[in-house]
Structures are given as structure tokens and as C-alpha cells.
Amino acid sequence: MRILVTGASGHFGGAAARMLIERISPRDLILMTRKPEKLAALKGAGCEVRYGDFDDEASLEAAAQGAEKMLLISGMKVGYRIGQHSRAIDAAKKAGVRHIVYTSYIGATKDNPALIAKDHFGTEEKLRASGLKWTAMRDGLYMNSMVEAAAPPAIKFGRWVTASGEGKTGLIDRAECVGCAVTVLLSAGHDKHVYNISGTELWSTSDMAALMSEISGKPIEVAHVDRDGFYAHFDAMGVPREPLTEFNVGGIQWCSDDIVSYELAMRDGHFAVPSQDVRTLLGRPAKGFRQFALERADFIRGCV
Numbered sequence: 100m101r102i103l104v105t106g107a108s109g110h111f112g113g114a115a116a117r118m119l120i121e122r123i124s125p126r127d128l129i130l131m132t133r134k135p136e137k138l139a140a141l142k143g144a145g146c147e148v149r150y151g152d153f154d155d156e157a158s159l160e161a162a163a164q165g166a167e168k169m170l171l172i173s174g175m176k177v178g179y180r181i182g183q184h185s186r187a188i189d190a191a192k193k194a195g196v197r198h199i200v201y202t203s204y205i206g207a208t209k210d211n212p213a214l215i216a217k218d219h220f221g222t223e224e225k226l227r228a229s230g231l232k233w234t235a236m237r238d239g240l241y242m243n244s245m246v247e248a249a250a251p252p253a254i255k256f257g258r259w260v261t262a263s264g265e266g267k268t269g270l271i272d273r274a275e276c277v278g279c280a281v282t283v284l285l286s287a288g289h290d291k292h293v294y295n296i297s298g299t300e301l302w303s304t305s306d307m308a309a310l311m312s313e314i315s316g317k318p319i320e321v322a323h324v325d326r327d328g329f330y331a332h333f334d335a336m337g338v339p340r341e342p343l344t345e346f347n348v349g350g351i352q353w354c355s356d357d358i359v360s361y362e363l364a365m366r367d368g369h370f371a372v373p374s375q376d377v378r379t380l381l382g383r384p385a386k387g388f389r390q391f392a393l394e395r396a397d398f399i400r401g402c403v
């Protein structure tokens with residue numbers, strides 16, 4: 100059985116590829132990416148590397164030829180992803196793929212108003228209608244993103260601006276999302292199944308700020324703002340409100356509709372989904388955020 104991993108040069112895709120070749124022959128792995136040159140080491144290890152881009156329909160069908168399962172790793176263009184992922188699903192079906200495992204997002208239900216949830220729920224709907232076997236891995240908020248991207252400016256400036264109120268979210272170490280996806284790819288079953296990949300703990304922004312403050316030694320004020328105040332915060336930085344393909348920061352497409360709708364949905368409890376699914380898939384509980392952060396204490400102290 101050959102497995103296709105899309106977006107294989109990213110953190111998730113690269114980690115999934117490395118984990119898979121510990122368990123199956125590298126010859127059974129097809130790695131799709133827009134940047135084949137970044138995958139020289141995995142190619143050298145025996146994996147097949149193919150060019151593929153969600154915005155280039157022809158490349159997707161060619162990349163999926165011969166694969167039986169596909170790990171569809173969601174892209175980064177918020178607001179454009181239903182079209183992108185739908186192209187990948189259609190191409191996979193044409194190429195003969197039988198089962199797609201998709202990296203969705205926690206709380207991606209029909210009634211969640213966050214832009215990100217619309218992208219993921221829309222993709223899940225496409226999978227449900229595809230006639231293929233499918234599994235949705237609804238990954239929680241990456242602890243990695245919180246520690247590496249959200250916390251550093253809050254620690255540096257001693258202020259964390261949020262519209263999430265005391266709403267809470269499930270958090271997860273990305274490595275555990277990868278482990279769960281690999282388990283699903285390599286075991287039977289899982290068709291039409293939605294897994295919530297987060298732990299049993301739920302965290303508010305105030306909880307996270309308090310932990311970052313405790314570890315870094317720097318007091319952090321949590322500045323609560325409403326919808327308009329949060330938009331004004333991003334307007335002042337020149338961040339566009341609507342998704343624009345030509346606007347990105349460090350390669351990541353950014354818009355305040357995404358961030359504001361996300362935090363308001365968090366405030367209203369849409370991401371507060373505690374789950375035991377990591378224990379079911381990995382046979383052990385998900386790592387807690389305190390442990391994850393303490394393992395990165397040197398980095399966190401370096402943000403002061």
C-alpha cells in the first residue's frame with residue numbers, strides 16, 4: 100500500500116514522513132510538495148518526491164497516481180482552502196486514492212462562525228460527499244504556535260491583547276497530531292470518523308498568559324477588548340481585514356477577519372472540546388500545556 104503525504108516540506112508533513120519511514124518502506128511513501136528541493140534527504144532515503152500544489156489542478160492528479168491513502172495536510176490560505184482542498188480531493192479520487200485522512204480543526208462544526216472553522220468544515224463536507232473513505236483529524240490549537248508565535252510578543256511587551264474573554268480552547272502538541280494521523284494511516288478502520296485531537300484540559304488566554312508569566316518571570320497584563328477594539332488593534336498595524344492572497348507575513352497569509360472571528364468563537368466556547376481521542380489512538384494521554392511549556396522554558400525565558 101502506497102501513502103501520499105501532501106505538503107511534505109512543512110512541519111507536519113516532514114514529521115509525518117519521518118515517522119512513516121520508521122514503520123513502512125520509504126518506497127511506499129509518495130511526498131507531494133511545492134518545494135521538492137527541500138526534500139532531498141527524504142528522497143535520498145528512498146521516498147518518491149513529486150511536485151504538487153493545491154492551486155495547480157494537473158499537478159495534483161499526477162502527484163496522487165499509485166497512492167491508496169492520502170494524508171491531506173490543510174494549506175495556509177485562510178478563506179481559500181475549501182477550493183484548494185476540494186481540488187486535491189477530486190484529483191485523488193481520479194487518481195485512484197481510496198482513503199483520505201485530513202488535518203481538520205477542533206470545533207469545525209457547521210455553527211462555528213470562525214473563518215478557520217468554515218474552511219475546515221467545508222472541506223469535511225467535501226470529503227463526506229466524495230464517496231471515498233475519509234477520516235477527519237480535528238487538531239486542537241497547536242501548543243507550538245502558542246509558545247513560538249503568540250507568547251513571545253506578549254512576554255516581550257508585557258501585554259496580551261485578546262477578544263477571547265474567558266473562553267477556553269483545547270491545546271495539543273503538533274507532534275501528537277502527527278502521531279495520531281500516522282496511527283490512522285497505518286491501521287484498519289477509521290472510515291467516516293471524526294477524531295478530536297486535543298487533551299482533556301481547556302485553557303483560556305488568561306490561563307496561558309499566567310503560565311508564560313510564571314515561567315518567564317515577566318508580568319503579563321491581559322488586555323480584554325471587544326470585537327471593534329480587536330479589529331482596531333490590527334487595523335493600526337496595517338493588517339487587512341479580508342483574506343488577500345498577496346498579503347502575507349513571513350509567508351503566512353494574515354487577515355484580521357481570521358484572527359478576530361477565531362477569538363470571538365473561542366470566547367463563545369466553540370473550541371472548548373475536551374477529548375480522550377489521543378489516548379484512544381496513542382494509548383497514552385495527551386501531553387499537558389504546562390509540561391510542554393516547561394520543556395521550552397529556556398526559549399520562553401529568552402523572550403523577556
Ligand SMILES: NC(=O)c1ccc[n+]([C@@H]2O[C@H](COP(=O)([O-])OP(=O)(O)OC[C@H]3O[C@@H](n4cnc5c(N)ncnc54)[C@H](OP(=O)(O)O)[C@@H]3O)[C@@H](O)[C@H]2O)c1
Pocket residue numbers: 105106107108109110111112131132133134151152153154172173174175176202204238239240241242244273
Ligand atoms: N492546529 C493549529 O493550531 C494549526 C496551527 C497552524 C497551522 N495549522 C494547519 O496545519 C497545517 C500543518 O501545519 P504546519 O505546522 O506543518 O505548517 P507549516 O510548517 O507552515 O506548513 C504549511 C503547509 O501547508 C502546505 N501548503 C501551503 N500551501 C499549499 C499549496 N498551495 N498546495 C499544497 N500545499 C500547500 C505546505 O506544503 P509545501 O510542502 O508545498 O510547502 C505545508 O505542508 C497548516 O498548513 C495549517 O493548515 C494548524
